[in-house]
Amino acid sequence: APGSTGKTLLINLLLAKVRQKKIALAVASSGIAATPLTGGRTAHSTFKLPLNLIQKESPLCNITKNTALAKLLTDAKLIVWDEATMSHKAAFEALDRILQDFRNNKKIMGGVTILMAGDFRKTLPVVPRGTRADELRACIKSSYIWQPVKQLTLTTNMSVHIHGDPLAAQFS
Secondary structure, X not given: OOOOOOHHHHHHHHXXXXXOOOEEEEEEOOHHHHOOOOOOEEHXXXXXXXXXXXXXXXXXXXXXXXXXXXXXHHHEEEEEEEOHHHOOHHHXXXXXXXXXXXXXXXXXXXXXXXXXXXXXXOOOOOOOOOOHHHHHHHOHHHOHHHOOOOOOOOOOOHHHHXXXXXXXXXXX
């Protein structure tokens, strides 16, 4: 979503609502992006993703069954992944494999609701020494995981509405 649409506020409200009774995890593609999320951490840290995602055929999360983290992933009702557009599709596919295994559920992401937030107009995954085509192939949209995704778009500049500045509205 473009800037000032209230994406972070909406994400934090969703996390708070779900966390009233259930488990919701908040991750982001970078530490900077994780900072404004309540309880946010990097996806690599949370899911124990390998640093060399693109060097392996089918990378896996380094999480063992019967651990506290495995139970957390098994019990989670919502996973929010902010700036998802910056992450390599292999990261999502690794998470998909581990969630299907831990939850004994062959649905995509083991049936967990995943909210992927980000703006494809901003940043695609970084592929070291890769071409533009390599970046597009690394994008989540080129993964089997993207097929069932229901896309919602935030378009209204909420800071203009909240502050009621008619001059700012002309430029939003």
